[in-house]
Amino acid sequence: MTNQPAERPFAGTIDRLRGVGLRPTRQRLALARLLLDGGDRHVSAEALHQEAQEAGFKISLATIYNTLHQFTQAGLLREVVVEPGRSYFDTNVSDHHHFFHADTGSLQDIPGDQVAMNLLPAAPDGTEIDRVDVIVRLKKSD
Amino acid sequence: MTNQPAERPFAGTIDRLRGVGLRPTRQRLALARLLLDGGDRHVSAEALHQEAQEAGFKISLATIYNTLHQFTQAGLLREVVVEPGRSYFDTNVSDHHHFFHADTGSLQDIPGDQVAMNLLPAAPDGTEIDRVDVIVRLKKSD
DNA sequence: AAAATAGATTAGAACCCTTCTAATCTATTG
DNA sequence: CAATAGATTAGAAGGGTTCTAATCTATTTT
Numbered sequence: 001m002t003n004q005p006a007e008r009p010f011a012g013t014i015d016r017l018r019g020v021g022l023r024p025t026r027q028r029l030a031l032a033r034l035l036l037d038g039g040d041r042h043v044s045a046e047a048l049h050q051e052a053q054e055a056g057f058k059i060s061l062a063t064i065y066n067t068l069h070q071f072t073q074a075g076l077l078r079e080v081v082v083e084p085g086r087s088y089f090d091t092n093v094s095d096h097h098h099f100f101h102a103d104t105g106s107l108q109d110i111p112g113d114q115v116a117m118n119l120l121p122a123a124p125d126g127t128e129i130d131r132v133d134v135i136v137r138l139k140k141s142d
Numbered sequence: 143m144t145n146q147p148a149e150r151p152f153a154g155t156i157d158r159l160r161g162v163g164l165r166p167t168r169q170r171l172a173l174a175r176l177l178l179d180g181g182d183r184h185v186s187a188e189a190l191h192q193e194a195q196e197a198g199f200k201i202s203l204a205t206i207y208n209t210l211h212q213f214t215q216a217g218l219l220r221e222v223v224v225e226p227g228r229s230y231f232d233t234n235v236s237d238h239h240h241f242f243h244a245d246t247g248s249l250q251d252i253p254g255d256q257v258a259m260n261l262l263p264a265a266p267d268g269t270e271i272d273r274v275d276v277i278v279r280l281k282k283s284d
Numbered sequence: 285a286a287a288a289t290a291g292a293t294t295a296g297a298a299c300c301c302t303t304c305t306a307a308t309c310t311a312t313t314g
Numbered sequence: 315c316a317a318t319a320g321a322t323t324a325g326a327a328g329g330g331t332t333c334t335a336a337t338c339t340a341t342t343t344t
Contacts, residue, residue: 023310023311023312023320023321024311025310025311025320025321025322026310026322027321027322028321044301045301045302046300046301059322059323060322060323060324061301061302061323061324062302062303062304062322062323062324062325063321063322063323065301065302065303066303066321066322079226081223081224081225081226082223083223084221084223084226084227084228084229084330084331085226085227085300085301085302085330085331086226086300086301087226087301087302099263099265099266099269101269102272108266110263111263114261114262114263115259115261115262115263116259116260116261117257117258117259117260117276118258118259118260119256119257119258120256120257120278121241121252121253121256121257121278123241123278123280123283124241124250124280126282126283127241127243127280127281127282127283128280128281128282128283129278129279129280130244130279130280130281131279132276132277132278132279133275133276133277133279134259134274134275134276134277135274135275135276135277136262136263136265136271136274137271137272137273137274137275138265138266138269138270138271138272139269139270139272140268140269140270141265141268141269141270165291165292165339165340165341166340167291167292167293167339167340168293168339169292169293170292186330187330187331188329188330201293201294202293202294202295203294203295203331204293204294204295204296204331204332204333205292205293205294207330207331207332208292208293208332226301226302227301227302227329227330227331228329228330229330229331
C-alpha cells in the first residue's frame with residue numbers, strides 16, 4: 001500500500017507532466033504538487049513563489065513564470081486577467097466563470113452551471129470564438 | 143449661428159466636465175474632445191498620448207493617466223482589462239460587452255442586446271454586483 | 285482686478301510585475 | 315557514462331503605470 005495509482009497518483013504527477021510533454025524536473029514537480037493536487041485555487045506568480053519558498057522548495061521567480069505559462073499552455077492551468085498589472089492562474093480548468101472582489105483583489109469561482117447565456121454574437125469574419133470569460137465584479141454592500 | 147448648444151455642444155464640453163466636478167482645463171478639454179466627441183473607441187494611455195501629441199496638444203503622459211482615471215471615475219469612460227500589462231479605456235459607457243482579438247490585441251464592442259444571460263449567480267454575502275463583464279476571446283479561424 | 289489658494293500639470297524618477305540573458309545545471313539519450 | 319537538449323538561475327532589462335515635488339493655472343477671495 002505504498003502507491004495508490006488510481007486514487008491520488010503521487011508519483012503519477014510525473015506521468016502527468018510527461019503526458020503534456022514537460023520534463024518532470026524537481027521544480028516542476030514541486031509546483032505541480034502545490035497547484036494541481038489540492039482544490040481549486042487562484043494564484044499570482046509572486047504568491048506562488050512565496051508559497052514555494054515557505055514550503056522549502058528552492059525555485060526562482062523566473063522558473064515560476066516559465067512553469068506557470070507552460071502549465072497554462074498545456075491546459076493544466078488557466079490564466080485570468082481582471083486587474084491591470086497582475087495575472088492570476090486558475091487551477092480549475094473546467095468550464096466556469098469568476099467573481100472578482102474589487103475590495104480585496106481576489107477571485108472566486110462561479111460554477112459553470114450558475115451562468116447561462118442564451119444569446120451570443122457570431123464571431124466576426126475570419127475569427128472564431130476561443131473562449132468566453134464572464135467576470136462578475138463585486139463591491140461591498142453596505 | 144456660432145454656437146449649436148443642442149446639436150454638438152462645442153463649448154458644452156466645459157459644462158460636461160463641470161457637471162462631473164472636474165475643472166475644465168486646457169488638457170482635459172483637449173482629451174474630452176478627442177475621446178468624447180467622436181464615436182466609440184478603445185484607447186490605451188500610450189496611444190492617446192501619441193494621438194494628442196500628433197493633434198498638436200502638449201500634454202504629459204502623467205496627465206493622460208490622471209485624466210483617464212478621473213474620466214473613468216466620473217463615468218465618462220470605462221476601463222477594460224483583457225491582457226496583463228495593458229489597460230484600455232472605452233468611450234462607450236452604455237451596457238455592452240467586448241470581443242477581444244487575441245492576434246491583434248484589439249477590442250471591439252458587442253452591443254448589449256447581442257449578449258443575454260438568463261442565469262447569474264447571486265452575489266456572495268456582504269457584496270453586491272457592480273458590473274458583469276463578458277469578454278468573447280477570438281482567434282483567427284483557418 | 286489683483287492676490288491668494290486650491291487644484292492641475294509636468295518631467296523624470298521610482299515602481300511593480302514580467303520577460304530576457306547568458307551562464308550553470310540536469311534529465312534524458314546514445 | 316559521456317553527450318546534449320532542455321531547464322533553471324540570478325540579476326539585468328523591459329514596459330506600463332504611478333509617484334514626486336516643483337511649477338503653473340483656474341477659481342475664489344479681497
